[in-house]
Amino acid sequence: MSLSRSLLAALFAATVALGLSLSSQARDDYEARNEALDDYEPDLEAGEVMFRQCALCHGKHGQGILGGKYPRIAGLPEYYLMNALRDYQTGKRGYDAMLVVGGLKTYDDRDLMDLAGYIADIEIDLDVPGPEEGSARSGRRLYKYDCKTCHGRKAEGKSRKDSPPLRGQYHEYLERQIQLFINKERIHADDPEDKTFVAYEPDELTDILAYIASLDDKDDD
Numbered sequence: 001m002s003l004s005r006s007l008l009a010a011l012f013a014a015t016v017a018l019g020l021s022l023s024s025q026a027r028d029d030y031e032a033r034n035e036a037l038d039d040y041e042p043d044l045e046a047g048e049v050m051f052r053q054c055a056l057c058h059g060k061h062g063q064g065i066l067g068g069k070y071p072r073i074a075g076l077p078e079y080y081l082m083n084a085l086r087d088y089q090t091g092k093r094g095y096d097a098m099l100v101v102g103g104l105k106t107y108d109d110r111d112l113m114d115l116a117g118y119i120a121d122i123e124i125d126l127d128v129p130g131p132e133e134g135s136a137r138s139g140r141r142l143y144k145y146d147c148k149t150c151h152g153r154k155a156e157g158k159s160r161k162d163s164p165p166l167r168g169q170y171h172e173y174l175e176r177q178i179q180l181f182i183n184k185e186r187i188h189a190d191d192p193e194d195k196t197f198v199a200y201e202p203d204e205l206t207d208i209l210a211y212i213a214s215l216d217d218k219d220d221d
Helices: 005-036 044-058 078-090 096-100 109-121 136-146 171-182 202-213
Strands: none
Touching: 044 109, 078 096, 078 109, 136 202, 171 202
């Protein structure tokens, strides 16, 4: 038996309404969780203890691994670390090692704040090489056109956009994330329809990565 057009339309409208309701509820829950942490001061000593598990992959000082198999996390801002940790915890970003080795399954929001606070507080001097090919000059123009608005003029990241810093990160890691965005295995800018990278040729993306690698991650903003 086929459904009438009016019934199909009604079902579609109900589904959209439910999706919007769930999305709104998720945002409300997320904001409520953040508000509950407004007055919480991270316990850096507790964060240091938890970080020992992270260090197994990301290095003793959070420096990651040359070649970007595991990214540098030292000094990343708390807002980004909290978002990333929650995404791994909920499965929005999938990587079993973060749950098993990192132990995220058992952490509550305060634990995550302790860990994020400790990692954000780590200071290291890390000279990250750029790609062997690529023009930083050309990449600067492309970066300013498409990346600056969210990631900042000097790739320092922006808290109001929930966007991470890019400078000081291994270009191989950034390249892998771009491919995940292109393949829709990760959502870029919280927009499933985002097509930021589709129009770029591979050599243009390499130029952007070369430009990012040329930036000083200690430069004041």
